[in-house]
Amino acid sequence: GLVDDVMDANAAEVDGNQKTAEPTESTTESDSSTTESLFSTTEGDMNTTESEMNTTESIVSTSSFPGNLSCVLANKVCVLEGTEDLCDPCDGINCDADKYCLSDNSTCTTKCDCTDEKKIENKEGVCIDPCNPTPCQNKQPCKSILTVPSKFQCQCSPDYDGEFCQNEHNYCNDAKPAKCPIGAFDCVMKGVGQYDCKCADGHNLDEKTNTCIKVTQRLSVDLIFTQTYYSEAYNVEGTEERKNATDSIHSAMADLYGSLLISISYDNFTQGSLVAHYKMDMRMAANGDPDQNIYDLMKYTINCETDNAAKKACFGDLGKPHLPINGTVTEDLRCNGRLLSRWHSMCPHSQIGEFGAMLLR
Structure with a gap:
């Protein structure tokens, strides 16, 4: 009986100890859960930090590499798209x-242009010099001018014409x-x-x-100088006698005719x-009379010959002149070279058309 009592008592004590130990295990599990929760919270914090870091990295990436965005026109300026x-x-x-690269800030567009200002793009997009080889002919220089349609210009001298100086x-x-x-x-x-040019x-x-x-008039004159002896030197160009x-x-x-005299040509000098045999191309006298210039020449030579008016040697060293009665022949050139009669200044009907003769006086 005593032995049985002792054994029962030991069994009860062991059972009590076990029951007391159970709450401790439960507490440990609870502590473990709490610790795990703490670890979980820390991990969450770490995830949050990583997310923030990723966001920061994204911002930095966008700012550092604007090429990821388009350059667009906004309010007349070029800005990054969305900014x-x-x-x-x-x-x-x-x-x-x-x-x-050449940009147009008015449209925010670009194009690649040739670095050498003398070159242009051909159809294949290759930069070429439009003056090499030169399209210009006759050894005329070529100049690159990108503002003209052909992109070049041949610099022609005054002796050549045409786009290529051809x-x-x-x-x-x-x-x-x-x-x-x-x-x-x-x-x-x-x-x-x-x-060459001539009248x-x-x-x-x-x-x-x-x-x-x-x-309008050609007057042929034979003028005699009675105080001067003839010499063949008067007919040789360049001699002092002929020049004088x-x-x-x-x-x-x-001196006599003024502006009516156009030119004088010399046929020759004779004994x-x-x-002196010479011709004068002239304008017709103001009154239109083809004989007026003859009358004036006659009066002039008479005055020179007699010293009545001029009181001077009119023809220099040649001395006094004498104009013979037959010393002049006049041509009226107003009618295409046709000679007119002494007393009439009418162009023939055939030279002025159906309206008849034209009075030239």
């Missing part, structure tokens, strides 16, 4: 080695060729840059004004003392 940040449309544009310039077609006189003239080309038929050159003047004689006659005729 107010200013941008250069050429950022991130890679052109070929011989080109550079034509010889005809100076005779100019409104006023530099080498030609004023008025009616004939012009003939003689080669590249070479041409047209029926016109003579006034050297003082470089003007071709229409000749022609200068003296020209001076006297210019009979000294006889």
Whole structure:
């Protein structure tokens, strides 16, 4: 009986100890859960921090590489798409080695242009020099001018015409060729840059004004100088005798006729003392009488011959002149060279058309 009691008591004690220990295990589990919860919270905090870091990294990435966004036009300025940040449309544009990026800030667009200002893009987009090889002819220089449609211009000298300087310039077609006189003239080309001009038929050159003047009268004169002996030297160009004689006659005729005298040409000098044979191209006298200039010459020579009016040696060293009765012949050139009668100044009907004769007085 005693042994059984002792055993029961031990069993009860062991059972009590076990029951007491159970709450401790439960508490440990609770502590473990709390610790796990703490760890879980920390992990959450770490996740939050990582998320914040990712967000920061995203912002930094966007700011550092604006090429990820488009450069667009907003309020007349170029900005990154969706922002107010200013941008250069050429950022991130890679052109070929011989080109550079050219931006248009008014549209925020770009294009790759040739670096060498003398070059242009061909159809294949390759930068070429439009003057190499030169399209210009006749050894005329070529210049790159990108503002013209052809992108080049041949710098033609005055002797050549055409886009490629391919034509010889005809100076005779100019409104006023530099080498030609004023008025009616004939012009003939003689080669590249070479041409000749002379007054047209029926016109003579006034050297003082470089003007071709229409000749309306030609007066042929045989004038005798009784105080001068003939010499063959008067018919040789360049001799002192001929120069003195022609200068003296020209001076006297210019003194007599003034602006009516256009030119004098000398046929020759002959014997009979000294006889000068010359022609004067003239304007008709103001009254239209083809004989008026003859009358004036007769009076002039009489005055010079008799010293009645001029009281001077009119013809210099040639001495006093004498004009024979048959010493003049006049041509009225107003009617295409047709001679008119002494007393009439009417062009023939055939020269002025169906309206009949034209009075020229």
